[in-house]
Amino acid sequence: MFTPAELLEINTLLVPENKIVILTHYNPDGDAIGSSLGLKHYLKAKGIHAEVIVPNDFPKFLKWMPEAKKIFIAEYKRKMASDLIHEADVIFCLDFNSPSRIGLLGDWLTHARGKKILIDHHQQPEAFDFVYSDTVIPATCQMIYHFIEAMGDEKLVDKDVAECLYTGIMTDTGGFRFRSTSATTHRIVANLIEKGADPAVITSNTWDTNTVSRLHLLALILGRIQVARDGKVAILYLTREELKEYGFQKGDTEGFVNYGLSIIGVKMAAFFMEDLYDDFIKISFRSKDDMDVNQFSRKYFSGGGHINAAGGKSNESLPETIETFKSRIEGEENL
Template sequence: MFSQEELSKINKLINTSKNILILSHHNPDGDAIGSSLALNLLLSNLGVHSTIIVPNEFPKFLKWLPGAKNIVIAEQRLKFTEIAFENADLIFCLDFNSASRINHLKDKLSQSKAIKILIDHHQQPDVFDYVYSDTSQPATCQMIFKFIEALGENSLIDKNIATCIYTGILTDTGSFRFRNTTAETHMIIANLIEKGIYPDEIASNVLDNNTPEKIKLLGTVLDSLQIIPEKNTAILSLTRNQLKLFGYQKGDTEGFVNYGLSIIGIKFVAFFMEDIHNNFIKISFRSKGDFDVNQFSRKYFSGGGHMNAAGGRSDLDMKDTLQKFKNIINTEIDEIS
């Protein structure tokens, strides 16, 4: 958490800044959108205006969240985004640790003269003016809750803010199944429920919104399953043509990688998906126990993330990427247990 001196300065910045931006990462997920909206709504309750900007579109299953319609999609509003960065005097950077995670907005952030405040739970953060970085936290939304408490503004957390925070924690903890879900997490959830949220409704909005095409796409993913039994590893994959066949929409493959971890004995899953627009492969890694997919992804696939959840990429084609992965698992990884 920020020091008391830092909190005092941040509080003053919030109340004196004229143009506040809230920024999150490329391909924003539930934690990115939830934390951004929660902070935006909190500032609004304080009588302070702010603007949320994300680099590109976010999944439809998050569009129902309070305030989501006001989020600026940078690639759709280039001129507005350019002016917003030029005029910004305070920028909150949420759920990303490096300017590289905001893609085409990287230069705008680095060139901005605004004060930059980072709140994030990923490893090895870049340099910002104020940094609240804690890799033990399961979600940036949990950190936003603690930040609001540290500011002494818990009473301003209303049902809408609680809904956004709960959504981010729900999605980034795999519905509270991941190891980084702590007693503190559940105590915060209890506090959010006291604010009037209904966890069943939120879970339904986020998780139970599948189209027939998405279910068929899931079937295709599961049909691709390969197992390396001696390394307790599962492999899933999707090609660009398969995505197009089932009318892929952003967010449709959310959570697919976790099906691999549901298999008895599997400790490590890799999900390879060709980007639908560009010539590279996006990779999602998940693990159980002590196998560090963050380090694995950084070393072999130009990625990173958390110990049990990370992402990477490959510029090889699908066949060569899968072969590279199998070679690494079979020859360079001693044991996954």
């Protein structure tokens, strides 16, 4: 958490006359959108206006959250987003550890004059004016709750704040299944429910939103899933042609990698997908126990994330990328 002195200084910055923006990472997920909107609604309850800016569009299954449709998507409103960032007095940086993780917003952030406040749970954060980094906490949304508590404002957590923070915690813990989910996490979730978050409604709005294209793609990859390293590694993949054939929409492949990790005996799952427009491969890694996919992805696939959940990319073809992956996992002692 921020030090008491830092909290006092941040409190002096959070005044109605200051221009405040909230930024999060490229390809925003539930934790990114939930923490950004949760913080926005908290500031609103304090009488402070803030704008949320994301680098690119986010999945439809997250757009039910209060004021999600008011988020500025920089790829569609580039000049407006740039002006907001450069004119801001305070810039909250949520759920990313480096300007390189926020796409076209990164350069604008680096050159912005406003005070930069980082709240993030990824490893190896870069320098910001204020840094609250904790890699043990499973979701940035939980960190936003701790921040609100530290500011002495828990009473300002209303239904809008609660719904957004609950959504981010739920999605980033895999429905409270991941090892990083703590007793503290559950206590916070209980508080959010008391503040108005309805688990049944949130779960339905977020996860009961399958499209026909998503189910076709899921059936396709499950029908040809591969295992390697004596059944300890699962491999899933999709080609660009398959995405086009089944009418892929943003968010359709969310959570696919977890199906690989659900196989008995599997300690690591990797999902490879050709980008729809550019010649590179997007990679999602998940793992169990002490298999560190964050370090694995950083070392071999220009990525990173958490010990048990990370992303990466490859400029090789899809078959070459999968073969490279298979060769790399042969040297992993924790599998």
